[in-house]
Amino acid sequence: MEIAQIAFIILLLITFFWSYKKYSELVRAIFLARPVEIKGPVSARLRNMFLVAFGQKKMFKRFLPALFHLFIYVAFLITQIKLIEIIIDGISGSHRILAEPLGGLYTFVVSSIEVLSVLAFVATVIFLWRRNLLKLPRFKTAEMTTWPRLDANIILWAEMVLIFGIFAYNGADTVLQSRDFPGYPDTGNLAVSSWFGPTLFGGMETSSLLMWERLGWWVHILAVFGFIVYLPYSKHLHIFFAFPNTYFAKLKPRGEMENMPEIMNEVKSMMGLTQEEEQSVDMEEIPEFGSKDIFDLDRINLLGAYSCTECGRCTAVCPAHITGKKLSPRKIVMDIRDRAEEVVAKLKSGNPEYIREDLRDKEKKLTAKNFDDGKSLFDYISPEELHACTTCNACVEACPVMIDPLEPILKMRRYEILTQSAGPSDWMPMFTSLENNGSPWQMSEARDAWKEDLEE
């Protein structure tokens, strides 16, 4: 076995175990939140996933960016087919082991990768220009701090490196084939490399060609490994998470806020609407309503936070944001992910300091159940942001991967009002009036006074 093979196998194993660990951590993070009942037909969910995640339907509200995004995305997907061969070659020390058995099909697949890579290259250049030179406001709001901006650029540059790798690998190979170098099977006429290869590498010594070919191969595979390891830390996780997120996105009517059966039953019994047996609400321990922290959101909310592409389409259409308020739905979603990451890191540390104070004597091991670091989502999201939302659903409509930024906002409002008894002071007289008069305004006239001067 050659050194290259051993190095490859070690890298492959590291990538595999590292990502297994990291991705199961992500799943555990999502499971910190409350379980949700998945309602609605599977067919409608599959349809959403197919159209929105795979078909990128919601991206196509604006054609050109959507098209360029599609190039990068399809190039990425189809390049992974080639991964099968790369792994076999890497382990066994073979070279393009599938070229001969697949024949024309091989030429077709590799040619498709090449064509898409050229398109992806154009798209990447445009995206880099758009992100860094064009002053698009949605790339520059407050939550787009150093890391989110760097993250966006890293992936675009990595894409360039990957494309470079592909063409060095295929281009040099084509020339080697034409020189009948032993061990380089015929790949057929590749769409791009058949002219690009000779143009760029045609005049080189065979020894340099061998070097370029290997370099291209290694750059290609290292970029892919790097990608897999990097994704869990990045907004580009949406490449995978867009699928479950669109599948699990709630199918309920948009205008329906989740019912709170605990409160409904309590009010029913207050109003004498329940049978005696149904009155089982235990109000012994003062319950907490609404969401204070990620633990009180549901798993779909958290899955959404991890699926966010940080594209800012939600914020760009938010009426509160447009008129200069502090609220930005993208920030809400990013804050939820950041808070989840913080909780996960603290749980992993096992530090007993994070055990809830009253349990510290009894329980020695830090778990999600006894966790309390004295912080919550409210350390990330201020009431001012929550109060600015008009519930207009523009953010929900805009999101290309079907995240609902509004639901967490409303759940946090519930916490503020129901558990903290806080909230905008203007709302207090409204609540009182609603309770006493059944109308948000304090009114002395009768509800149907308008009838009196009505003419045909």
Next chain:
Amino acid sequence: MSEKKLKVLTMAEWAEEGKTPEILFWVGCAGSFDSRAQKITQSFCKILYHAGIEFGILGTEESCTGDPARRAGNEFVFQMLALQNIETLNAYQIEKIVTACPHCFNTIKNEYPALGGNYEVIHHTQLLRDLIEAGKIKVTEGNAATKLTYHDSCYMGRVNGEYEAPRQVIDSLKMDFKEMKRSRKNGLCCGAGGAQMFKEDEPGDKRVNIERIEEALGTDSEVILANCPFCITMLSDGLKAKDKQDDVMVYDLSELIVQNNSW
């Protein structure tokens, strides 16, 4: 035009006569108490009357649907109001409800079922469209030179997906209609939803309704149409802030029909 008094019966009055009307008109708080929205309520009653539709209202038995309380986060108040309303509606065995308020529409249609209230709910713009299509109300073709634009309410538009009905009603009037740039799915909120109506805007550069009225004024329209009493308040306030209240009018679709009726 006759100036005869139009009598609107409550469900209790219908019940006394031992009859049930075709449909319940859910008036809502704005339609009941807000002096501007009362005019919309009256216009809609006139249309129902001239279309020959028997309808009832709940009158003093109606309460707020609870929408602003729920969206502000106060589930207790929401449940109290909603459960009370459902009791009343079920007691009268109501099956079909029409309302001129998108928020009432949304709450009764999408949120009451989970609490045990199941009704067929339509918005008045949908009923107006149906009545015009069926020839039950006749409109004169309006002044073709009148320039109109239409503001989509979030709760009929994006939330409940109704973009066509209001536009079909507008089309029937054959006036000079122009869309705003942000319309339909991309329509911009007036700033009232989510209980914002009942509080000051949070600190920022401007109020949401100013942003919206600037866009509406940009179409050069003489009339801005809407289908929600809260939008109408917000847009009217915006006009006042721009000192344009004498040049541009804000109307509900039902008012435009009454102005251009041929009954």
